[in-house]
Amino acid sequence: MTQAFKFCPQCATPLAFITKAEDGGDKMRLRCPACDYTHWNNPVPVLAAVIEYEGQILLARNAAWPGKMYALITGFMEAGETPQDGIAREIAEETNLTTDALDLIGVYDFQRMNQIIIAYHAVCHGEVRLSPELVDYRLYAPQSVKCWPAGTGYALADWLKSRGHTPTFIEFPKQD
Numbered sequence: 001m002t003q004a005f006k007f008c009p010q011c012a013t014p015l016a017f018i019t020k021a022e023d024g025g026d027k028m029r030l031r032c033p034a035c036d037y038t039h040w041n042n043p044v045p046v047l048a049a050v051i052e053y054e055g056q057i058l059l060a061r062n063a064a065w066p067g068k069m070y071a072l073i074t075g076f077m078e079a080g081e082t083p084q085d086g087i088a089r090e091i092a093e094e095t096n097l098t099t100d101a102l103d104l105i106g107v108y109d110f111q112r113m114n115q116i117i118i119a120y121h122a123v124c125h126g127e128v129r130l131s132p133e134l135v136d137y138r139l140y141a142p143q144s145v146k147c148w149p150a151g152t153g154y155a156l157a158d159w160l161k162s163r164g165h166t167p168t169f170i171e172f173p174k175q176d
């Protein structure tokens with residue numbers, strides 16, 4: 001679940017769930033009882049990449065994940081960058097690879113994390129060196145990689161379909 005703010009970022013008064021009339025009708029949200037601040041809690045965009053490296057798909061494993069989960073490279077956008085610049089930067093930071101080409105796979109819903117996933121296919125080259133956040137990576141042939149039933153897994157499945165492969169899914173027990 002998303003971490004809710006506890007205090008007003010404008011005046012530090014504890015926030016409360018308050019119902020107010022909005023354009024769409026009455027709506028209860030976290031609001032400040034002292035000033036007019038509303039915590040809108042809009043979904044946050046997250047960038048993700050299906051990395052194609054030497055003809056294979058690179059999936060990486062985060063140090064914080066239990067078990068044997070391998071997934072797409074993801075990251076948040078920085079202010080002042082385009083999504084394309086952002087995902088190329090994340091790929092470089094997390095794998096040391098250089099992105100040669102990017103194309104949008106699609107935009108995916110991830111309500112559990114209050115996120116919207118913007119997924120790209122990235123053709124990359126270079127020498128893989130993982131950031132400390134990542135403990136391992138694996139390369140999979142497109143015809144043998146397995147997808148998982150969550151936002152980024154659907155992006156991988158859609159990319160596989162676009163290349164004429166039939167995606168297969170595994171259970172992916174994410175801890176969040």
Ligand SMILES: [Zn+2]
Pocket residue numbers: 008009010011012013032033034035036037
């Ligand atoms: Zn306030």
